[in-house]
Amino acid sequence: MSIGNSPTDDRPSVGRAIQQARVAARLTVEEVSASTRVRIPLVHAIEQDDFSRCGGDVYARGHLRTLARAVHLDPGPLIEQYDAEHGGRPEPTPAAPLFEAERIRPERRRPNWTAAMVAAIVAVVGFVGFTLFSDGGQGGGISVAGGDTNPDKPAPHPHTAPAEHPRPDPEPSDSAIAGLPKDKVTIKVIGRDGQSWISAKDANGKLLEDGLLRQGESKTFTDKERIDLVLGNAGAVQLYVNGKEVKEVGDQGSVERLSYTPGDPQAG
Known part of the structure; x- marks a missing residue:
């Protein structure tokens, strides 16, 4: 143009x-x-x-x-x-009124969800604590079937666990003896009154155990034909052969060499 x-x-x-x-x-x-x-x-x-x-x-x-x-x-x-x-330069549009309108427009505040969640948690914790405190103040408790109902017996401290006492190994009952295989020899040695040194071998001479038996520990050995035992400090152990207790094993400090086969306890 x-x-x-x-x-x-x-x-x-x-x-x-x-x-x-x-x-x-x-x-x-x-x-x-x-x-x-x-x-x-x-x-x-x-x-x-x-x-x-x-x-x-x-x-x-x-x-x-x-x-x-x-x-x-x-x-x-x-x-x-x-x-x-070409028609002149266009006049610039004044921006002040628009700026003033935007500046005085109130800013919409967003809800503070974090504060709301914290308040809800505090309310729940307070309600639970109040409920537990109220139940404790009224003396109410939860009854357990088969529990101790003696009111004079003091209740254990909630932060103190009851002392655990070692339970002695129960003696084999008739049913336990009947459950043992009759075609094998089964020996159980328990450290009852102290520690003892024991050695156990099967009929082929294979060493099954050779070491110290501490008080409260037990060892069990099984073989089809025979088990040979050597007990140091024999009076400190409790011995069961094929489910039956051997009453007289030995004296304190004595060393006993014993041999057992299937059937009733018989010293070799």
Whole structure:
């Protein structure tokens, strides 16, 4: 689009003024394009007053400033002439009223879910504590079937565990004896009154045990034919053979060598 000169103004058009200044400065379009980095087709279009390739008034003004400086022209009058020929520069929209309206608008507060959850937890804990305290103050308790109902017996401290006493090994009952295999020999040795040294071998001479038996410990040995025992400090042990207790094993501090086969206890 070529605008041309205004009929009331003898000044050349904006594009024509740039072209004349370029020719007067003895510069080619290629040289101006190289120094300003404005593409050659765009320089030709501007010199023909065709600003449609600039991409808008803002870019057109920028190109005019760049080209005017390259051809030694004052860009100010060219920009004013361009604005006059293209409807003038748009007035900026005042932003103060919008800013004031946004500033005085109250900010919506979001609910504080964390504080609400903490308050709910505190309420639940307080209710549970109040309930437990009320039950304890009224003397109410939970009755357990089969428990001790003696009111005079003091209750154990809630933080003190009852003392555990070692339970003695129960003596074999008739049913336990009947459950033992009759075709094998089964021996059980218990450290009753102290520690003892024991050694046990099967019928083939294989060593089953050789070491110290402490008080409260027990060892059990089984073989199809025979078990040979050596008991140090024999009086400190309790001996069961095939489910039956051997009453007299030996004296305190004595060493006894014993041999047992399937059936009733018989010393070899």
